[in-house]
Amino acid sequence: MTGLKSSDQGAMAELYDRYSSVVYAVALRVLGDTGAAEDVLQEVFLQLWRKPSAFDAARGSLASWLAVITRNRAIDFLRKRRPETDIEDVVLSVAPDLAGEAELARAAEKVRGVMGSMVPAQRSVLEMAYWEGMSHSEIADKTGEPLGTIKTRIRAGLIVLRKAFQT
Amino acid sequence: MNGEMSEHERYAEDLALYALDALQGEDRARVDEHLAACAACRRELEQLRGDTALLALSTTGPRPPQRARQRLLDAVAREPRRPSLVETPTRHSWWGWLGWAATAAVVIFAASLWRENSALKDTLASASSQAAKSTREMEELRRIAAPILEPEAQRVTLVAAKTPPQPQGKVFYLRNRNSLVLLANNLAPLPAQKAYELWLIPTSGAPIPAGVFKPDAHGSASVVNPPLPSGAEAKAFAITVENEAGATTPTMPIVMMGAGE
Numbered sequence: 137m138t139g140l141k142s143s144d145q146g147a148m149a150e151l152y153d154r155y156s157s158v159v160y161a162v163a164l165r166v167l168g169d170t171g172a173a174e175d176v177l178q179e180v181f182l183q184l185w186r187k188p189s190a191f192d193a194a195r196g197s198l199a200s201w202l203a204v205i206t207r208n209r210a211i212d213f214l215r216k217r218r219p220e221t222d223i224e225d226v227v228l229s230v231a232p233d234l235a236g237e238a239e240l241a242r243a244a245e246k247v248r249g250v251m252g253s254m255v256p257a258q259r260s261v262l263e264m265a266y267w268e269g270m271s272h273s274e275i276a277d278k279t280g281e282p283l284g285t286i287k288t289r290i291r292a293g294l295i296v297l298r299k300a301f302q303t
Numbered sequence: 304m305n306g307e308m309s310e311h312e313r314y315a316e317d318l319a320l321y322a323l324d325a326l327q328g329e330d331r332a333r334v335d336e337h338l339a340a341c342a343a344c345r346r347e348l349e350q351l352r353g354d355t356a357l358l359a360l361s362t363t364g365p366r367p368p369q370r371a372r373q374r375l376l377d378a379v380a381r382e383p384r385r386p387s388l389v390e391t392p393t394r395h396s397w398w399g400w401l402g403w404a405a406t407a408a409v410v411i412f413a414a415s416l417w418r419e420n421s422a423l424k425d426t427l428a429s430a431s432s433q434a435a436k437s438t439r440e441m442e443e444l445r446r447i448a449a450p451i452l453e454p455e456a457q458r459v460t461l462v463a464a465k466t467p468p469q470p471q472g473k474v475f476y477l478r479n480r481n482s483l484v485l486l487a488n489n490l491a492p493l494p495a496q497k498a499y500e501l502w503l504i505p506t507s508g509a510p511i512p513a514g515v516f517k518p519d520a521h522g523s524a525s526v527v528n529p530p531l532p533s534g535a536e537a538k539a540f541a542i543t544v545e546n547e548a549g550a551t552t553p554t555m556p557i558v559m560m561g562a563g564e
Binding site: 145146147148149150152153156157158159160161162164165170173174177178181182185186196199200201203204206207208211212221226227228229230234240243244247248251262265266269270271272287288290291294295297298301 | 315316317318319320322323324325327346349350351352353354355356357358359360361362363364365366367368371372374375376378379380382512515548549550551
């Protein structure tokens with residue numbers, strides 16, 4: 137990132153080689169279309185090039201930050217809406233060390249395990265909200281559950297994930 | 304305390320939706336307003352975003368197609384560079400033909416004065432006399448530099464009689480100010496998609512990239528104040544030919560090299 141902060145195109149190529157798989161996988165999971173996923177991949181890395189200072193290395197790994205930015209951009213793309221949040225305002229704090237490929241792979245495995253152990257109603261609400269970008273009211277309409285229950289399940293699902301990495 | 308807890312509780316679920324970028328309109332504005340005043344909720348939002356990152360990272364899939372990498376690097380190359388980094392020869396094509404030492408000294412000194420001046424302006428109340436002094440000195444330098452920097456100035460490089468023009472490069476490096484100027488001329492034209500790259504060879508450790516540049520039609524080029532690590536001690540400088548995006552390690556052969564004079 138030091139290289140990128142000084143506009144080094146070589147550093148950009150290195151970052152792309154390291155993180156493009158994560159970015160593309162997230163975009164493709166949301167969009168289900170390789171062309172659209174490639175467009176989001178392009179946009180995310182260009183934004184990083186334009187505003188490298190938007191990423192705060194003190195708050196977590198670049199992989200985590202890129203994953204969040206990518207998911208949000210992909211949902212904007214899916215729902216054909218203008219981005220609501222500037223990347224500079226996306227600050228996140230991640231407990232596990234996700235700097236290397238091995239750590240990322242271990243964390244991914246663990247998250248899949250935690251998701252698999254959730255009650256199906258909670259898992260599906262979280263997945264609809266996260267991967268389909270559905271609003272809580274849309275989910276409530278679809279599932280026939282009260283709005284408050286959907287909100288509670290979304291938050292509780294995220295906290296379950298967090299706690300799995302705190303023990 | 305109870306009041307504070309219930310206030311946070313009230314926002315807890317909305318914060319999760321906010322972290323998912325799922326709050327719009329008035330709901331979002333209301334949470335924004337609360338976040339501006341509540342550090343605890345800002346921390347919780349950061350944590351919730353971190354939780355969503357875990358969810359995102361749990362997905363795997365195929366690698367992006369090969370063409371995507373080149374598409375990105377081409378797009379990056381088309382992006383305007385930020386000021387005061389590597390200058391392109393099209394903007395300052397006259398530099399290569401100017402008096403090396405005079406130009407470089409003026410540029411380096413003016414750049415450092417500008418920095419000092421900017422900093423001083425920030426604390427003008429306490430340092431107004433120094434700021435005024437710096438400004439006067441910079442005006443004086445501008446006056447001195449004016450005849451050198453005029454685009455219509457006649458530019459002549461003198462070499463020993465009957466010597467064909469050779470590629471030449473001069474580096475002026477002020478380690479304590481992190482300032483560097485490279486002026487080069489008579490450079491050979493480059494193949495498409497290639498550029499020259501300057502390297503600072505430190506007294507220990509790997510060569511440090513010190514700017515990517517392309518010569519103009521006359522073979523002249525310059526690099527002014529490239530990004531460099533603080534205080535790197537230079538044993539020598541070298542120039543290689545790299546892909547125009549630049550490289551992080553030099554590709555042999557070295558086309559020009561020089562140690563301190």
